[in-house]
Amino acid sequence: MLYDLVLRGGRVINPAQNINGVHDVAIKDGRIAAVLPSIAPSSAKETVDVAGKLVLPGLIDTHGHVFEYVTGRFGLEADLCGVRSGVTTIVDQGGPSCMTLPAFRAHVVETKQTRALAFLSAYLVGGMEGHYYPSLYKPDCVDVEATVKSALENRDIVKGIKAHAELGGFARWGIEVIKLAAEIGKRANLPLYIHFGQLWGLPESGANGVDPDTILDQVVPLLRPGDVLAHPFTRHPGGFVNREGKVHPIVKEALARGLKTDVGHGSHFSYRMARIALDAGIVPDTLGADMHGYNTRVPKPKGTPDAHPDKEHMFFGQTRFSLVSAMTSMLALGLTIEQIVPMVTTHPATMLGMENELGSLKPGREADVSVLHDERGSWTLQDNERTKLRTDRMLRPYFCLRAGKRHDSDASILPPLAVAA
Ligand SMILES: [Zn+2]
Numbered sequence: 001m002l003y004d005l006v007l008r009g010g011r012v013i014n015p016a017q018n019i020n021g022v023h024d025v026a027i028k029d030g031r032i033a034a035v036l037p038s039i040a041p042s043s044a045k046e047t048v049d050v051a052g053k054l055v056l057p058g059l060i061d062t063h064g065h066v067f068e069y070v071t072g073r074f075g076l077e078a079d080l081c082g083v084r085s086g087v088t089t090i091v092d093q094g095g096p097s098c099m100t101l102p103a104f105r106a107h108v109v110e111t112k113q114t115r116a117l118a119f120l121s122a123y124l125v126g127g128m129e130g131h132y133y134p135s136l137y138k139p140d141c142v143d144v145e146a147t148v149k150s151a152l153e154n155r156d157i158v159k160g161i162k163a164h165a166e167l168g169g170f171a172r173w174g175i176e177v178i179k180l181a182a183e184i185g186k187r188a189n190l191p192l193y194i195h196f197g198q199l200w201g202l203p204e205s206g207a208n209g210v211d212p213d214t215i216l217d218q219v220v221p222l223l224r225p226g227d228v229l230a231h232p233f234t235r236h237p238g239g240f241v242n243r244e245g246k247v248h249p250i251v252k253e254a255l256a257r258g259l260k261t262d263v264g265h266g267s268h269f270s271y272r273m274a275r276i277a278l279d280a281g282i283v284p285d286t287l288g289a290d291m292h293g294y295n296t297r298v299p300k301p302k303g304t305p306d307a308h309p310d311k312e313h314m315f316f317g318q319t320r321f322s323l324v325s326a327m328t329s330m331l332a333l334g335l336t337i338e339q340i341v342p343m344v345t346t347h348p349a350t351m352l353g354m355e356n357e358l359g360s361l362k363p364g365r366e367a368d369v370s371v372l373h374d375e376r377g378s379w380t381l382q383d384n385e386r387t388k389l390r391t392d393r394m395l396r397p398y399f400c401l402r403a404g405k406r407h408d409s410d411a412s413i414l415p416p417l418a419v420a421a
Contacts, residue, residue: 003028003044010050013341014057016360025055027367030404035361050371053398056341057361058088058368060348061323063264063288067095070103072129073293073304081291082114083407085322085414086397088368089115089358093193094162097126098150109157113402119160119193120151122181129305130294134168134200139176144183151188159352160191165219167238168200171208175218182222192227197234197268212238216248225258232261232277232284235270235385240277247280265326266290271387274333286351287343289323296413320415324372324397332381332391367404372397
């Protein structure tokens with residue numbers, strides 16, 4: 001037999017090689033062997049009929065929180081939002097730090113079926129309990145030297161640096177933390193991923209005169225091409241859309257200079273803000289699901305702090321989600337599937353500096369393949385502001401191959417079609 005497995009008759013979208021149409025995909029020894037309009041079934045030990053399905057390079061989630069237990073209630077089990085949700089690679093955004101990265105390597109990277117990578121936290125403690133305790137993130141709690149060292153000595157898994165530019169931090173300490181994070185990114189020569197939109201509570205003294213609409217103006221000049229502005233569709237102050245309801249003028253300048261944008265869908269995502277940003281021509285480079293223990297239906301570890309309100313559902317009243325649900329959100333907003341697939345394949349591969357390893361079905365690559373149901377019907381999506389959006393197309397994960405090994409999409413956190421309808 002020439003091949004171990006052939007996926008037959010699916011619609012292959014492989015932007016890296018300009019393939020968009022019905023093709024067969026052959027796998028041998030855990031690698032892509034061939035992608036052709038037709039491959040004889042007799043040439044393979046096993047064939048799977050995927051007619052009517054989308055067959056894509058293994059999906060890359062650029063914004064995950066999968067440092068289970070170490071980040072408290074915040075971190076999800078990696079395979080739950082990874083291979084069991086149709087996602088082959090997941091990037092933890094700022095969970096591990098220079099102090100805890102060895103645990104991330106031992107307990108996530110080396111034990112999970114999903115390929116796990118990290119944007120290293122700029123803060124010594126990392127993303128504990130979803131940054132519920134702001135005093136852990138002051139400038140004193142950043143060690144540039146140690147973080148650069150950790151990033152450089154772990155380049156196989158550290159692909160960037162994570163920091164937050166938001167009102168609670170600016171009200172307490174101004175821009176100092178972002179300056180330190182920018183220095184880490186520069187010295188490690190890694191992209192810096194910056195969260196925008198208020199996240200932390202304000203200090204008792206309030207905003208201390210900080211105008212959230214000035215945060216982008218202060219931060220963008222510190223950033224380099226390839227750095228990532230996250231959450232362009234956030235409903236919180238300090239994001240891309242200012243209080244006049246317009247996209248902040250510096251955003252276009254920043255993108256022209258080579259900065260990138262990541263949706264980071266999560267629970268702060270607003271269809272209203274997305275409409276404004278998309279109409280202004282802001283098409284994000286990468287998607288990112290931004291699922292975590294507060295917005296996803298998972299059991300709460302015993303005895304963990306319960307100060308954090310557990311009301312951050314992905315959509316209003318709905319805690320079942322996946323990166324593929326975020327793709328459906330983008331379709332509902334009017335983006336084409338040809339615009340969306342690169343946001344979860346080629347573009348993140350480039351963001352990670354791994355375009356020669358990930359994001360393509362090129363023969364010879366590790367066989368990371370995601371197969372999605374592509375349903376037609378009529379559904380209503382509703383965000384956390386209760387803005388409703390109709391969609392006639394619903395994507396759902398079916399299964400994925402991670403280095404040729406099949407994982408069915410059976411995660412408990414996936415929305416059932418009936419609920420989505
Ligand atoms: Zn996040």
